[in-house]
Amino acid sequence: MTVSQLKVRKITPEQFFMLSAMGVNLGNYLYNLLLGRILGPEQFANAAILITFLLVLSFIAMTFQLTVAKFTAGYETEKQLHFLNYVKKASLIIGILASLAVVLFAGQLQQIFNTDSKWMFIIFGVGIPLYFLMSVNRGFYQGSKSFYKLSATYQTEMFSRLIITLLLVTLLANGSSVLIASGILISFIFGLIPFKNSGNFFTKVTLETNDRKNLVNFIAITAFYELTQIIINNSDILLVKHYFNSYDAGLYASLALIGRLVYFVAWMFVMILLPTVVQKKKNGENTLPVLFKYVGFVSLLAVSIVTVTFFFPEFIINIMFGEAYTSIAPLLWKYAMATSLFAISNVFVYYFLSIDKYMPVALSGVFGLGQVGLIVFFHNSLNQVVIVQIIIMMMLLFIQLVYFFYQHKKKTHLQ
Incomplete structure (x- = not known):
């Protein structure tokens, strides 16, 4: 059923998002269930660590998403884009630092969680800046109540991870945690679609003192x-x-x-x-x-x-x-x-x-x-x-x- 057909039937954007989110959750469940069946309990334990790291990352990134959603909902259009560009830059800086930390300590993470490879953590770490940027993008659509586009970002991420990971695991090397990590990384790229352009990314962006203070306070509490x-x-x-x-x-x-x-x-x-x-x-x-x-x-x-x-x-x-x-x-x-x-x-x-x-x-x-x-x-x-x-x-x-x-x-x- 197309978006236009849903509009004709008077399904609201909020209802469309709910239906879409249910589909995304089902897709994510199918992803986990199929991995569990393919791998078995022992190998699935390694996959579960990556899935758990993905959930951890999603909660960290939710700080950016909720912040952008809250402030976007209260700003006018021009100020929304200015604010969006500001948070995009901040999220990338923090994402790169987090990525370096995961990559550098990949060996220690392998020992702590008794996994079969440190490369699964390295590949996963490379994708962290992309995931943070994706969450900022989602926050804008959430705050501006653009629920059709918000739904699309979740769908592209879920479908790409489901299809690519299962193809890699079944066709190349059954049970490889490195392949699962690669599928997750690729899905972050697809999750950026559709991407909200907020103007010239390299333009210097500043916020008013009061806005910056409110932003820092909300980010601290939300984080x-x-x-x-x-x-x-x-x-x-x-x-x-x-x-x-x-x-x-x-x-x-x-x-x-x-x-x-x-x-x-x-x-x-x-x-x-x-x-x-x-x-x-x-x-x-x-x-x-x-x-x-x-x-x-x-x-x-x-x-x-x-x-x-x-x-x-x-x-x-x-x-x-x-x-x-x-x-x-x-x-x-x-x-x-x-x-x-x-x-x-x-x-x-x-x-x-x-x-x-x-x-x-x-x-x-x-x-x-x-x-x-x-x-x-x-x-x-x-x-x-x-x-x-x-x-x-x-x-x-x-x-x-x-x-x-x-x-x-x-x-x-x-x-």
Whole structure:
């Protein structure tokens, strides 16, 4: 179905983006599932490290995307392009520094995570500046609510990675982590399509003092929160790869992939929530209905996924990854519960982030570090690792709800 046909049927740009994001998530899932089936648990553990590094990179790059989205939503067209050019340059500088760090310490990363090659990290590191630039580009489309173009950037990245990686792995050298890293790198290039031209890139760009101050403050807060996202979402896989053997790490990677479905779907709602809340706040409108709407969507999704994974764990594992992974089935609903609690909590955090309230960000950081600490001390079994996460996420959601009701009561008293 073409974009023009969708417009005729009165599907809004936001709805189109939701449909597109669902397709992208399904494509990314298919990518992981096929790799899991082709490689088997032990080799999939190495692929899972690259996939986890990709998720870590996406959270870091989200700092740029959310920053551009927030400020673009509040600027006029000429100022938007000026700001976009400024952040593009900053993202490339930071991206090159990060790339050098990964390339230089590739050998150490190989030892820490017990992988079969350091070249997988080197190839991945080369692509970091491209991914940051891609995220700045997406931030502009998100903030200006150009959801058709925003959808296209995700589609080009996903389809290219899916097709190219699977072709490389199946045709050249089955199971090579270097080939998987190469497919990821190539997908970053395709993810730049369509690219927003912001004028002469080499022109010196400066921002007004107040704009620069607001930019630095928001980037600092957002970067801190994205760091907590990295810790909460990915520390378990990295720690399991470090503490457990490759077979168990591969089983856990398949568990995490399925259990995180609710989080990845919730991400679609967050992408629409942020610019919507920013715009409503700017217009002096009530932003709470937007929050309640998306909390309701994510909660319904979470309950559905936990219920299905509780009653049909072996069936789901077998369909998705095959019989080699079914021994992990009893943990599936527990992991889904942990990620569901985090996904709901995350909606509250992004809501407060969009209205310039940052305490929930700090709270997420505290609990993220708490999760790492508890896993370091309690990792006698994979079940214990999952139980630790359920406890931490229950506490985090409770604290976020307490903060929300406190802020709401405080605002009511002031009116």
